Amino acid sequence: MPANRRTWLKQMGLGMAGLGIVPLEAFSIQDQGPMYDHFPKDDITRLSSNENPYGPSPAAIAAMTEILKRSNRYNWNYSSDLIRAIAQKHQLKEDNVLISAGSTELLDLQARYFGAAKGSFVISAPTYGYWSKAATDAGYNKIVVPLTADKKQDLGSILAAIRPDTNMLYLCNPNNPTGTLIPDKELTDFIAEATKKLTVVIDEAYLDYTDQPSAARWVSENKNLVIIKTFSKIYGLAGARIGYLLAHEETVAKISASKTWANGDISLASRVAAMASLKDTAFTISCAKHNSSIRSQSIQKLEKLGLRCIPSHTHFIYFSLENYGKDYFGILKQHKIEGTYMYEEVGKWTRITVGTEEEMKRFFQAIS
Ligand SMILES: Cc1ncc(COP(=O)(O)O)c(C=O)c1O
Incomplete structure:
Protein backbone atom coordinates (compact mmCIF):
# COMPACT_ATOMS: atom_id res chain seq x y z
CA MET A 1 0.00 0.00 0.00
CA SER A 57 -20.03 17.31 -16.00
CA PRO A 58 -19.18 17.03 -19.72
CA ALA A 59 -18.63 20.81 -19.73
CA ALA A 60 -16.03 20.48 -16.95
CA ILE A 61 -14.22 17.68 -18.78
CA ALA A 62 -14.09 19.76 -21.97
CA ALA A 63 -12.78 22.80 -20.09
CA MET A 64 -10.08 20.77 -18.31
CA THR A 65 -8.98 19.08 -21.52
CA GLU A 66 -8.70 22.40 -23.31
CA ILE A 67 -6.65 24.12 -20.58
CA LEU A 68 -4.14 21.30 -20.00
CA LYS A 69 -1.83 22.59 -22.74
CA ARG A 70 -1.50 25.87 -20.83
CA SER A 71 -0.40 24.18 -17.62
CA ASN A 72 3.18 25.38 -18.18
CA ARG A 73 2.05 28.83 -16.99
CA TYR A 74 1.54 29.88 -13.37
CA ASN A 75 -1.91 30.69 -12.13
CA TRP A 76 -0.83 34.29 -11.41
CA ASN A 77 -4.27 35.77 -11.55
CA TYR A 78 -5.11 34.15 -8.22
CA SER A 79 -8.19 32.46 -9.61
CA SER A 80 -10.02 35.78 -9.61
CA ASP A 81 -12.55 34.72 -12.25
CA LEU A 82 -13.60 31.73 -10.15
CA ILE A 83 -13.79 33.84 -7.00
CA ARG A 84 -16.02 36.28 -8.87
CA ALA A 85 -18.30 33.48 -10.09
CA ILE A 86 -18.60 32.01 -6.58
CA ALA A 87 -19.30 35.44 -5.08
CA GLN A 88 -22.01 36.03 -7.68
CA LYS A 89 -23.60 32.64 -7.06
CA HIS A 90 -23.97 33.47 -3.37
CA GLN A 91 -24.61 37.21 -3.87
CA LEU A 92 -21.57 38.08 -1.81
CA LYS A 93 -18.44 40.17 -2.36
CA GLU A 94 -15.23 38.63 -3.66
CA ASP A 95 -13.65 39.42 -0.28
CA ASN A 96 -16.07 36.95 1.29
CA VAL A 97 -14.54 34.03 -0.64
CA LEU A 98 -11.44 31.88 -0.08
CA ILE A 99 -10.79 28.95 -2.41
CA SER A 100 -8.52 25.99 -1.82
CA ALA A 101 -7.59 22.51 -3.00
CA GLY A 102 -10.64 20.85 -1.43
CA SER A 103 -12.77 21.86 1.51
CA THR A 104 -10.98 19.57 3.98
CA GLU A 105 -8.01 21.91 3.83
CA LEU A 106 -10.25 24.87 4.62
CA LEU A 107 -11.77 23.01 7.56
CA ASP A 108 -8.26 22.26 8.79
CA LEU A 109 -7.17 25.89 8.31
CA GLN A 110 -10.11 27.34 10.22
CA ALA A 111 -9.57 24.82 13.03
CA ARG A 112 -5.90 25.79 13.30
CA TYR A 113 -6.88 29.45 13.27
CA PHE A 114 -9.51 29.13 16.01
CA GLY A 115 -7.41 26.52 17.80
CA ALA A 116 -4.41 28.81 18.18
CA ALA A 117 -5.83 30.01 21.51
CA LYS A 118 -5.90 26.35 22.69
CA GLY A 119 -9.47 26.65 23.91
CA SER A 120 -12.19 24.26 22.78
CA PHE A 121 -14.69 23.59 20.00
CA VAL A 122 -17.94 21.64 19.85
CA ILE A 123 -18.69 18.91 17.32
CA SER A 124 -21.35 16.20 17.00
CA ALA A 125 -20.52 12.50 16.72
CA PRO A 126 -20.62 10.87 14.33
CA THR A 127 -19.95 13.58 11.80
CA TYR A 128 -17.21 14.53 9.32
CA GLY A 129 -14.43 15.34 11.73
CA TYR A 130 -11.10 14.20 10.28
CA TRP A 131 -10.02 17.79 9.64
CA SER A 132 -9.74 18.51 13.38
CA LYS A 133 -6.73 16.25 13.97
CA ALA A 134 -3.91 18.77 13.50
CA ALA A 135 -5.65 21.35 15.69
CA THR A 136 -6.50 18.89 18.46
CA ASP A 137 -2.96 17.49 18.38
CA ALA A 138 -1.80 21.06 18.97
CA GLY A 139 -4.01 21.47 22.04
CA TYR A 140 -7.43 22.55 20.71
CA ASN A 141 -9.92 20.64 22.88
CA LYS A 142 -12.80 18.80 21.30
CA ILE A 143 -16.17 18.71 23.05
CA VAL A 144 -18.17 15.88 21.50
CA VAL A 145 -21.98 15.93 21.56
CA PRO A 146 -23.77 12.69 20.59
CA LEU A 147 -26.57 12.69 18.04
CA THR A 148 -30.17 12.28 19.15
CA ALA A 149 -31.77 8.80 19.02
CA ASP A 150 -33.07 9.55 15.52
CA LYS A 151 -29.54 10.53 14.44
CA LYS A 152 -30.08 14.28 14.26
CA GLN A 153 -27.61 16.88 15.49
CA ASP A 154 -28.72 17.88 18.97
CA LEU A 155 -28.74 21.67 18.76
CA GLY A 156 -29.91 22.18 22.37
CA SER A 157 -27.12 20.01 23.78
CA ILE A 158 -24.59 21.64 21.45
CA LEU A 159 -25.47 25.08 22.87
CA ALA A 160 -25.38 23.69 26.40
CA ALA A 161 -21.91 22.19 25.78
CA ILE A 162 -20.32 25.58 25.10
CA ARG A 163 -17.73 26.44 27.77
CA PRO A 164 -16.15 29.81 28.53
CA ASP A 165 -13.09 28.82 26.43
CA THR A 166 -15.14 27.49 23.46
CA ASN A 167 -14.68 29.69 20.38
CA MET A 168 -16.01 27.54 17.51
CA LEU A 169 -18.64 24.93 16.78
CA TYR A 170 -18.94 22.78 13.69
CA LEU A 171 -22.18 21.68 12.08
CA CYS A 172 -22.28 19.48 9.01
CA ASN A 173 -25.56 20.18 7.22
CA PRO A 174 -26.73 17.77 5.91
CA ASN A 175 -24.67 15.59 8.20
CA ASN A 176 -22.22 12.96 7.04
CA PRO A 177 -22.67 10.01 7.71
CA THR A 178 -26.33 10.23 8.74
CA GLY A 179 -27.79 12.29 5.86
CA THR A 180 -30.01 14.30 8.23
CA LEU A 181 -30.77 17.96 7.55
CA ILE A 182 -31.25 20.81 10.02
CA PRO A 183 -34.19 22.74 8.48
CA ASP A 184 -33.53 26.32 7.44
CA LYS A 185 -35.63 28.08 10.10
CA GLU A 186 -34.16 26.01 12.93
CA LEU A 187 -30.65 26.61 11.63
CA THR A 188 -31.20 30.35 11.18
CA ASP A 189 -32.40 30.69 14.79
CA PHE A 190 -29.49 28.57 16.00
CA ILE A 191 -26.95 30.69 14.10
CA ALA A 192 -28.41 33.89 15.56
CA GLU A 193 -28.17 32.48 19.08
CA ALA A 194 -24.83 30.67 18.91
CA THR A 195 -22.90 33.38 17.06
CA LYS A 196 -23.48 35.72 20.02
CA LYS A 197 -20.91 33.55 21.82
CA LEU A 198 -18.61 31.97 19.21
CA THR A 199 -18.00 31.23 15.53
CA VAL A 200 -20.32 28.73 13.87
CA VAL A 201 -18.75 26.77 11.01
CA ILE A 202 -21.27 25.10 8.71
CA ASP A 203 -20.09 22.46 6.27
CA GLU A 204 -22.52 22.39 3.34
CA ALA A 205 -20.77 19.69 1.29
CA TYR A 206 -24.10 17.97 0.61
CA LEU A 207 -26.56 20.88 0.69
CA ASP A 208 -26.78 20.86 -3.13
CA TYR A 209 -28.76 17.62 -2.87
CA THR A 210 -31.53 19.54 -1.09
CA ASP A 211 -33.71 22.55 -1.94
CA GLN A 212 -32.61 24.42 1.17
CA PRO A 213 -30.85 27.78 0.66
CA SER A 214 -27.26 28.16 1.81
CA ALA A 215 -26.65 29.77 5.20
CA ALA A 216 -24.02 31.81 3.34
CA ARG A 217 -26.66 34.50 2.90
CA TRP A 218 -25.93 35.58 6.50
CA VAL A 219 -22.14 35.93 6.30
CA SER A 220 -21.88 39.56 5.21
CA GLU A 221 -23.81 40.66 8.29
CA ASN A 222 -22.40 38.09 10.72
CA LYS A 223 -18.68 38.06 11.50
CA ASN A 224 -19.01 34.83 13.46
CA LEU A 225 -20.27 32.59 10.68
CA VAL A 226 -18.14 30.49 8.31
CA ILE A 227 -19.58 28.37 5.49
CA ILE A 228 -17.52 25.65 3.83
CA LYS A 229 -18.46 24.21 0.44
CA THR A 230 -16.94 21.79 -2.05
CA PHE A 231 -16.96 20.86 -5.72
CA SER A 232 -16.32 17.22 -4.74
CA LYS A 233 -19.93 16.11 -4.41
CA ILE A 234 -22.76 17.12 -6.75
CA TYR A 235 -20.26 18.74 -9.16
CA GLY A 236 -18.38 15.44 -9.40
CA LEU A 237 -14.90 16.95 -8.99
CA ALA A 238 -13.55 15.08 -5.95
CA GLY A 239 -10.29 14.26 -7.75
CA ALA A 240 -9.86 17.82 -9.03
CA ARG A 241 -9.64 19.03 -5.39
CA ILE A 242 -11.49 22.28 -5.11
CA GLY A 243 -13.49 23.75 -2.27
CA TYR A 244 -14.27 27.19 -0.88
CA LEU A 245 -15.01 29.09 2.29
CA LEU A 246 -17.50 31.95 2.63
CA ALA A 247 -17.26 34.33 5.56
CA HIS A 248 -17.20 37.97 6.55
CA GLU A 249 -14.26 39.67 4.83
CA GLU A 250 -12.41 40.16 8.14
CA THR A 251 -12.68 36.44 8.89
CA VAL A 252 -11.58 35.53 5.35
CA ALA A 253 -8.55 37.82 5.70
CA LYS A 254 -7.56 36.23 9.03
CA ILE A 255 -7.92 32.63 7.82
CA SER A 256 -6.20 33.41 4.50
CA ALA A 257 -3.21 34.82 6.34
CA SER A 258 -2.10 31.31 7.27
CA LYS A 259 -1.78 30.33 3.60
CA THR A 260 1.40 30.96 1.63
CA TRP A 261 -0.49 31.52 -1.61
CA ALA A 262 -4.13 32.07 -0.71
CA ASN A 263 -6.47 31.29 -3.63
CA GLY A 264 -3.49 30.50 -5.85
CA ASP A 265 -2.76 26.89 -5.04
CA ILE A 266 -5.40 25.21 -7.15
CA SER A 267 -4.50 24.08 -10.64
CA LEU A 268 -5.67 25.82 -13.79
CA ALA A 269 -7.53 22.62 -14.68
CA SER A 270 -9.43 22.62 -11.38
CA ARG A 271 -10.26 26.27 -11.77
CA VAL A 272 -11.76 25.94 -15.24
CA ALA A 273 -13.57 22.75 -14.24
CA ALA A 274 -15.20 24.56 -11.34
CA MET A 275 -16.15 27.53 -13.56
CA ALA A 276 -17.72 25.25 -16.17
CA SER A 277 -19.51 23.21 -13.49
CA LEU A 278 -21.12 26.28 -11.96
CA LYS A 279 -22.66 27.06 -15.35
CA ASP A 280 -23.80 23.51 -16.11
CA THR A 281 -26.91 23.50 -13.93
C1 LIG B 1 -19.10 16.74 5.12
C2 LIG B 1 -17.90 16.74 4.25
N1 LIG B 1 -17.18 17.85 4.14
C3 LIG B 1 -16.09 17.89 3.38
C4 LIG B 1 -15.68 16.77 2.68
C5 LIG B 1 -14.42 16.81 1.89
O1 LIG B 1 -14.53 17.45 0.74
P1 LIG B 1 -13.29 17.83 -0.13
O2 LIG B 1 -13.17 16.77 -1.16
O3 LIG B 1 -13.68 19.16 -0.69
O4 LIG B 1 -12.07 17.92 0.73
C6 LIG B 1 -16.40 15.60 2.74
C7 LIG B 1 -15.95 14.42 2.01
O5 LIG B 1 -16.49 13.36 2.01
C8 LIG B 1 -17.53 15.58 3.58
O6 LIG B 1 -18.25 14.47 3.71
Whole structure:
Protein backbone atom coordinates (compact mmCIF):
# COMPACT_ATOMS: atom_id res chain seq x y z
CA MET A 1 0.00 0.00 0.00
CA PRO A 2 1.51 3.42 -0.90
CA ALA A 3 2.77 5.40 2.10
CA ASN A 4 0.43 8.37 1.67
CA ARG A 5 -2.61 6.07 1.51
CA ARG A 6 -1.41 4.30 4.63
CA THR A 7 -0.94 7.59 6.45
CA TRP A 8 -4.41 8.75 5.46
CA LEU A 9 -6.06 5.54 6.65
CA LYS A 10 -4.16 5.80 9.93
CA GLN A 11 -5.23 9.40 10.40
CA MET A 12 -8.85 8.53 9.63
CA GLY A 13 -8.74 5.76 12.20
CA LEU A 14 -7.28 8.09 14.79
CA GLY A 15 -9.77 10.81 13.91
CA MET A 16 -12.71 8.47 14.31
CA ALA A 17 -11.41 7.06 17.55
CA GLY A 18 -11.28 10.64 18.80
CA LEU A 19 -14.94 11.07 17.93
CA GLY A 20 -15.95 7.92 19.74
CA ILE A 21 -16.34 6.04 16.46
CA VAL A 22 -15.06 2.50 16.10
CA PRO A 23 -11.58 2.57 14.51
CA LEU A 24 -11.19 1.58 10.92
CA GLU A 25 -9.04 -1.49 11.55
CA ALA A 26 -12.00 -3.64 12.46
CA PHE A 27 -13.98 -3.09 9.32
CA SER A 28 -14.24 -3.54 5.63
CA ILE A 29 -11.91 -0.96 4.08
CA GLN A 30 -8.87 -2.32 5.87
CA ASP A 31 -9.87 -5.91 5.16
CA GLN A 32 -10.26 -5.37 1.47
CA GLY A 33 -6.57 -4.60 1.05
CA PRO A 34 -5.03 -3.68 -2.28
CA MET A 35 -8.25 -2.87 -4.10
CA TYR A 36 -8.29 0.40 -2.18
CA ASP A 37 -4.89 1.41 -3.49
CA HIS A 38 -5.98 2.49 -6.93
CA PHE A 39 -8.85 3.88 -8.94
CA PRO A 40 -11.81 1.53 -8.94
CA LYS A 41 -11.46 -1.01 -11.73
CA ASP A 42 -14.43 -2.00 -13.81
CA ASP A 43 -15.13 -4.97 -11.56
CA ILE A 44 -15.13 -2.89 -8.36
CA THR A 45 -18.23 -1.08 -7.20
CA ARG A 46 -17.26 1.94 -5.16
CA LEU A 47 -20.00 2.98 -2.75
CA SER A 48 -17.70 4.20 -0.01
CA SER A 49 -16.68 7.80 -0.55
CA ASN A 50 -19.79 9.79 -1.44
CA GLU A 51 -18.43 10.55 -4.88
CA ASN A 52 -20.80 11.57 -7.67
CA PRO A 53 -21.18 8.44 -9.84
CA TYR A 54 -22.24 10.55 -12.84
CA GLY A 55 -19.59 13.25 -12.86
CA PRO A 56 -17.68 15.38 -13.72
CA SER A 57 -20.03 17.31 -16.00
CA PRO A 58 -19.18 17.03 -19.72
CA ALA A 59 -18.63 20.81 -19.73
CA ALA A 60 -16.03 20.48 -16.95
CA ILE A 61 -14.22 17.68 -18.78
CA ALA A 62 -14.09 19.76 -21.97
CA ALA A 63 -12.78 22.80 -20.09
CA MET A 64 -10.08 20.77 -18.31
CA THR A 65 -8.98 19.08 -21.52
CA GLU A 66 -8.70 22.40 -23.31
CA ILE A 67 -6.65 24.12 -20.58
CA LEU A 68 -4.14 21.30 -20.00
CA LYS A 69 -1.83 22.59 -22.74
CA ARG A 70 -1.50 25.87 -20.83
CA SER A 71 -0.40 24.18 -17.62
CA ASN A 72 3.18 25.38 -18.18
CA ARG A 73 2.05 28.83 -16.99
CA TYR A 74 1.54 29.88 -13.37
CA ASN A 75 -1.91 30.69 -12.13
CA TRP A 76 -0.83 34.29 -11.41
CA ASN A 77 -4.27 35.77 -11.55
CA TYR A 78 -5.11 34.15 -8.22
CA SER A 79 -8.19 32.46 -9.61
CA SER A 80 -10.02 35.78 -9.61
CA ASP A 81 -12.55 34.72 -12.25
CA LEU A 82 -13.60 31.73 -10.15
CA ILE A 83 -13.79 33.84 -7.00
CA ARG A 84 -16.02 36.28 -8.87
CA ALA A 85 -18.30 33.48 -10.09
CA ILE A 86 -18.60 32.01 -6.58
CA ALA A 87 -19.30 35.44 -5.08
CA GLN A 88 -22.01 36.03 -7.68
CA LYS A 89 -23.60 32.64 -7.06
CA HIS A 90 -23.97 33.47 -3.37
CA GLN A 91 -24.61 37.21 -3.87
CA LEU A 92 -21.57 38.08 -1.81
CA LYS A 93 -18.44 40.17 -2.36
CA GLU A 94 -15.23 38.63 -3.66
CA ASP A 95 -13.65 39.42 -0.28
CA ASN A 96 -16.07 36.95 1.29
CA VAL A 97 -14.54 34.03 -0.64
CA LEU A 98 -11.44 31.88 -0.08
CA ILE A 99 -10.79 28.95 -2.41
CA SER A 100 -8.52 25.99 -1.82
CA ALA A 101 -7.59 22.51 -3.00
CA GLY A 102 -10.64 20.85 -1.43
CA SER A 103 -12.77 21.86 1.51
CA THR A 104 -10.98 19.57 3.98
CA GLU A 105 -8.01 21.91 3.83
CA LEU A 106 -10.25 24.87 4.62
CA LEU A 107 -11.77 23.01 7.56
CA ASP A 108 -8.26 22.26 8.79
CA LEU A 109 -7.17 25.89 8.31
CA GLN A 110 -10.11 27.34 10.22
CA ALA A 111 -9.57 24.82 13.03
CA ARG A 112 -5.90 25.79 13.30
CA TYR A 113 -6.88 29.45 13.27
CA PHE A 114 -9.51 29.13 16.01
CA GLY A 115 -7.41 26.52 17.80
CA ALA A 116 -4.41 28.81 18.18
CA ALA A 117 -5.83 30.01 21.51
CA LYS A 118 -5.90 26.35 22.69
CA GLY A 119 -9.47 26.65 23.91
CA SER A 120 -12.19 24.26 22.78
CA PHE A 121 -14.69 23.59 20.00
CA VAL A 122 -17.94 21.64 19.85
CA ILE A 123 -18.69 18.91 17.32
CA SER A 124 -21.35 16.20 17.00
CA ALA A 125 -20.52 12.50 16.72
CA PRO A 126 -20.62 10.87 14.33
CA THR A 127 -19.95 13.58 11.80
CA TYR A 128 -17.21 14.53 9.32
CA GLY A 129 -14.43 15.34 11.73
CA TYR A 130 -11.10 14.20 10.28
CA TRP A 131 -10.02 17.79 9.64
CA SER A 132 -9.74 18.51 13.38
CA LYS A 133 -6.73 16.25 13.97
CA ALA A 134 -3.91 18.77 13.50
CA ALA A 135 -5.65 21.35 15.69
CA THR A 136 -6.50 18.89 18.46
CA ASP A 137 -2.96 17.49 18.38
CA ALA A 138 -1.80 21.06 18.97
CA GLY A 139 -4.01 21.47 22.04
CA TYR A 140 -7.43 22.55 20.71
CA ASN A 141 -9.92 20.64 22.88
CA LYS A 142 -12.80 18.80 21.30
CA ILE A 143 -16.17 18.71 23.05
CA VAL A 144 -18.17 15.88 21.50
CA VAL A 145 -21.98 15.93 21.56
CA PRO A 146 -23.77 12.69 20.59
CA LEU A 147 -26.57 12.69 18.04
CA THR A 148 -30.17 12.28 19.15
CA ALA A 149 -31.77 8.80 19.02
CA ASP A 150 -33.07 9.55 15.52
CA LYS A 151 -29.54 10.53 14.44
CA LYS A 152 -30.08 14.28 14.26
CA GLN A 153 -27.61 16.88 15.49
CA ASP A 154 -28.72 17.88 18.97
CA LEU A 155 -28.74 21.67 18.76
CA GLY A 156 -29.91 22.18 22.37
CA SER A 157 -27.12 20.01 23.78
CA ILE A 158 -24.59 21.64 21.45
CA LEU A 159 -25.47 25.08 22.87
CA ALA A 160 -25.38 23.69 26.40
CA ALA A 161 -21.91 22.19 25.78
CA ILE A 162 -20.32 25.58 25.10
CA ARG A 163 -17.73 26.44 27.77
CA PRO A 164 -16.15 29.81 28.53
CA ASP A 165 -13.09 28.82 26.43
CA THR A 166 -15.14 27.49 23.46
CA ASN A 167 -14.68 29.69 20.38
CA MET A 168 -16.01 27.54 17.51
CA LEU A 169 -18.64 24.93 16.78
CA TYR A 170 -18.94 22.78 13.69
CA LEU A 171 -22.18 21.68 12.08
CA CYS A 172 -22.28 19.48 9.01
CA ASN A 173 -25.56 20.18 7.22
CA PRO A 174 -26.73 17.77 5.91
CA ASN A 175 -24.67 15.59 8.20
CA ASN A 176 -22.22 12.96 7.04
CA PRO A 177 -22.67 10.01 7.71
CA THR A 178 -26.33 10.23 8.74
CA GLY A 179 -27.79 12.29 5.86
CA THR A 180 -30.01 14.30 8.23
CA LEU A 181 -30.77 17.96 7.55
CA ILE A 182 -31.25 20.81 10.02
CA PRO A 183 -34.19 22.74 8.48
CA ASP A 184 -33.53 26.32 7.44
CA LYS A 185 -35.63 28.08 10.10
CA GLU A 186 -34.16 26.01 12.93
CA LEU A 187 -30.65 26.61 11.63
CA THR A 188 -31.20 30.35 11.18
CA ASP A 189 -32.40 30.69 14.79
CA PHE A 190 -29.49 28.57 16.00
CA ILE A 191 -26.95 30.69 14.10
CA ALA A 192 -28.41 33.89 15.56
CA GLU A 193 -28.17 32.48 19.08
CA ALA A 194 -24.83 30.67 18.91
CA THR A 195 -22.90 33.38 17.06
CA LYS A 196 -23.48 35.72 20.02
CA LYS A 197 -20.91 33.55 21.82
CA LEU A 198 -18.61 31.97 19.21
CA THR A 199 -18.00 31.23 15.53
CA VAL A 200 -20.32 28.73 13.87
CA VAL A 201 -18.75 26.77 11.01
CA ILE A 202 -21.27 25.10 8.71
CA ASP A 203 -20.09 22.46 6.27
CA GLU A 204 -22.52 22.39 3.34
CA ALA A 205 -20.77 19.69 1.29
CA TYR A 206 -24.10 17.97 0.61
CA LEU A 207 -26.56 20.88 0.69
CA ASP A 208 -26.78 20.86 -3.13
CA TYR A 209 -28.76 17.62 -2.87
CA THR A 210 -31.53 19.54 -1.09
CA ASP A 211 -33.71 22.55 -1.94
CA GLN A 212 -32.61 24.42 1.17
CA PRO A 213 -30.85 27.78 0.66
CA SER A 214 -27.26 28.16 1.81
CA ALA A 215 -26.65 29.77 5.20
CA ALA A 216 -24.02 31.81 3.34
CA ARG A 217 -26.66 34.50 2.90
CA TRP A 218 -25.93 35.58 6.50
CA VAL A 219 -22.14 35.93 6.30
CA SER A 220 -21.88 39.56 5.21
CA GLU A 221 -23.81 40.66 8.29
CA ASN A 222 -22.40 38.09 10.72
CA LYS A 223 -18.68 38.06 11.50
CA ASN A 224 -19.01 34.83 13.46
CA LEU A 225 -20.27 32.59 10.68
CA VAL A 226 -18.14 30.49 8.31
CA ILE A 227 -19.58 28.37 5.49
CA ILE A 228 -17.52 25.65 3.83
CA LYS A 229 -18.46 24.21 0.44
CA THR A 230 -16.94 21.79 -2.05
CA PHE A 231 -16.96 20.86 -5.72
CA SER A 232 -16.32 17.22 -4.74
CA LYS A 233 -19.93 16.11 -4.41
CA ILE A 234 -22.76 17.12 -6.75
CA TYR A 235 -20.26 18.74 -9.16
CA GLY A 236 -18.38 15.44 -9.40
CA LEU A 237 -14.90 16.95 -8.99
CA ALA A 238 -13.55 15.08 -5.95
CA GLY A 239 -10.29 14.26 -7.75
CA ALA A 240 -9.86 17.82 -9.03
CA ARG A 241 -9.64 19.03 -5.39
CA ILE A 242 -11.49 22.28 -5.11
CA GLY A 243 -13.49 23.75 -2.27
CA TYR A 244 -14.27 27.19 -0.88
CA LEU A 245 -15.01 29.09 2.29
CA LEU A 246 -17.50 31.95 2.63
CA ALA A 247 -17.26 34.33 5.56
CA HIS A 248 -17.20 37.97 6.55
CA GLU A 249 -14.26 39.67 4.83
CA GLU A 250 -12.41 40.16 8.14
CA THR A 251 -12.68 36.44 8.89
CA VAL A 252 -11.58 35.53 5.35
CA ALA A 253 -8.55 37.82 5.70
CA LYS A 254 -7.56 36.23 9.03
CA ILE A 255 -7.92 32.63 7.82
CA SER A 256 -6.20 33.41 4.50
CA ALA A 257 -3.21 34.82 6.34
CA SER A 258 -2.10 31.31 7.27
CA LYS A 259 -1.78 30.33 3.60
CA THR A 260 1.40 30.96 1.63
CA TRP A 261 -0.49 31.52 -1.61
CA ALA A 262 -4.13 32.07 -0.71
CA ASN A 263 -6.47 31.29 -3.63
CA GLY A 264 -3.49 30.50 -5.85
CA ASP A 265 -2.76 26.89 -5.04
CA ILE A 266 -5.40 25.21 -7.15
CA SER A 267 -4.50 24.08 -10.64
CA LEU A 268 -5.67 25.82 -13.79
CA ALA A 269 -7.53 22.62 -14.68
CA SER A 270 -9.43 22.62 -11.38
CA ARG A 271 -10.26 26.27 -11.77
CA VAL A 272 -11.76 25.94 -15.24
CA ALA A 273 -13.57 22.75 -14.24
CA ALA A 274 -15.20 24.56 -11.34
CA MET A 275 -16.15 27.53 -13.56
CA ALA A 276 -17.72 25.25 -16.17
CA SER A 277 -19.51 23.21 -13.49
CA LEU A 278 -21.12 26.28 -11.96
CA LYS A 279 -22.66 27.06 -15.35
CA ASP A 280 -23.80 23.51 -16.11
CA THR A 281 -26.91 23.50 -13.93
CA ALA A 282 -28.59 20.91 -16.20
CA PHE A 283 -25.95 18.42 -15.05
CA THR A 284 -26.42 19.00 -11.31
CA ILE A 285 -30.22 18.98 -11.64
CA SER A 286 -30.02 15.66 -13.47
CA CYS A 287 -27.65 14.19 -10.82
CA ALA A 288 -29.97 15.26 -7.98
CA LYS A 289 -33.00 13.81 -9.79
CA HIS A 290 -31.38 10.45 -10.47
CA ASN A 291 -30.06 10.34 -6.93
CA SER A 292 -33.42 11.07 -5.38
CA SER A 293 -35.18 8.30 -7.26
CA ILE A 294 -32.44 5.66 -6.74
CA ARG A 295 -32.13 6.66 -3.07
CA SER A 296 -35.86 6.09 -2.38
CA GLN A 297 -35.76 2.73 -4.15
CA SER A 298 -32.64 1.76 -2.16
CA ILE A 299 -34.20 2.75 1.16
CA GLN A 300 -37.27 0.69 0.32
CA LYS A 301 -35.07 -2.31 -0.48
CA LEU A 302 -33.04 -1.95 2.72
CA GLU A 303 -36.24 -1.70 4.75
CA LYS A 304 -37.62 -4.77 2.99
CA LEU A 305 -34.54 -6.59 4.32
CA GLY A 306 -35.58 -5.46 7.78
CA LEU A 307 -32.83 -2.85 8.07
CA ARG A 308 -33.67 0.46 9.72
CA CYS A 309 -32.74 3.51 7.61
CA ILE A 310 -32.42 7.15 8.56
CA PRO A 311 -34.30 9.44 6.09
CA SER A 312 -31.58 10.88 3.85
CA HIS A 313 -31.23 14.33 2.27
CA THR A 314 -28.01 13.35 0.51
CA HIS A 315 -26.55 10.76 -1.85
CA PHE A 316 -25.80 8.28 0.92
CA ILE A 317 -27.85 6.26 3.36
CA TYR A 318 -27.18 5.55 7.03
CA PHE A 319 -28.65 2.23 8.05
CA SER A 320 -28.52 -0.30 10.85
CA LEU A 321 -27.10 -3.80 10.45
CA GLU A 322 -28.66 -4.88 13.73
CA ASN A 323 -31.23 -7.14 12.03
CA TYR A 324 -28.90 -8.34 9.29
CA GLY A 325 -28.16 -11.95 10.07
CA LYS A 326 -25.23 -12.33 7.67
CA ASP A 327 -21.63 -11.09 7.48
CA TYR A 328 -22.31 -7.80 5.66
CA PHE A 329 -18.69 -6.68 5.36
CA GLY A 330 -17.56 -10.15 4.26
CA ILE A 331 -20.26 -10.18 1.58
CA LEU A 332 -19.19 -6.76 0.29
CA LYS A 333 -15.59 -7.96 0.10
CA GLN A 334 -16.57 -11.12 -1.70
CA HIS A 335 -18.51 -9.12 -4.31
CA LYS A 336 -15.80 -6.46 -4.67
CA ILE A 337 -18.05 -3.71 -3.36
CA GLU A 338 -16.48 -0.89 -1.38
CA GLY A 339 -18.78 0.14 1.47
CA THR A 340 -17.74 1.96 4.60
CA TYR A 341 -17.25 0.67 8.13
CA MET A 342 -19.30 0.59 11.32
CA TYR A 343 -19.71 4.16 12.58
CA GLU A 344 -21.52 3.19 15.77
CA GLU A 345 -21.26 -0.19 17.50
CA VAL A 346 -24.55 0.40 19.31
CA GLY A 347 -27.16 -0.22 16.63
CA LYS A 348 -24.46 -1.32 14.15
CA TRP A 349 -24.81 1.74 11.93
CA THR A 350 -23.07 1.91 8.59
CA ARG A 351 -23.29 4.09 5.49
CA ILE A 352 -23.59 3.33 1.80
CA THR A 353 -23.20 5.84 -1.03
CA VAL A 354 -26.09 5.89 -3.51
CA GLY A 355 -24.51 4.85 -6.82
CA THR A 356 -25.98 4.43 -10.28
CA GLU A 357 -28.91 2.12 -10.89
CA GLU A 358 -26.49 -0.58 -12.08
CA GLU A 359 -24.22 -0.20 -9.04
CA MET A 360 -27.13 -0.43 -6.61
CA LYS A 361 -28.40 -3.50 -8.45
CA ARG A 362 -25.01 -5.16 -7.79
CA PHE A 363 -25.13 -4.06 -4.16
CA PHE A 364 -28.61 -5.48 -3.55
CA GLN A 365 -27.87 -8.70 -5.42
CA ALA A 366 -24.91 -9.15 -3.08
CA ILE A 367 -26.58 -8.39 0.23
CA SER A 368 -30.06 -9.84 -0.38
C1 LIG B 1 -19.10 16.74 5.12
C2 LIG B 1 -17.90 16.74 4.25
N1 LIG B 1 -17.18 17.85 4.14
C3 LIG B 1 -16.09 17.89 3.38
C4 LIG B 1 -15.68 16.77 2.68
C5 LIG B 1 -14.42 16.81 1.89
O1 LIG B 1 -14.53 17.45 0.74
P1 LIG B 1 -13.29 17.83 -0.13
O2 LIG B 1 -13.17 16.77 -1.16
O3 LIG B 1 -13.68 19.16 -0.69
O4 LIG B 1 -12.07 17.92 0.73
C6 LIG B 1 -16.40 15.60 2.74
C7 LIG B 1 -15.95 14.42 2.01
O5 LIG B 1 -16.49 13.36 2.01
C8 LIG B 1 -17.53 15.58 3.58
O6 LIG B 1 -18.25 14.47 3.71
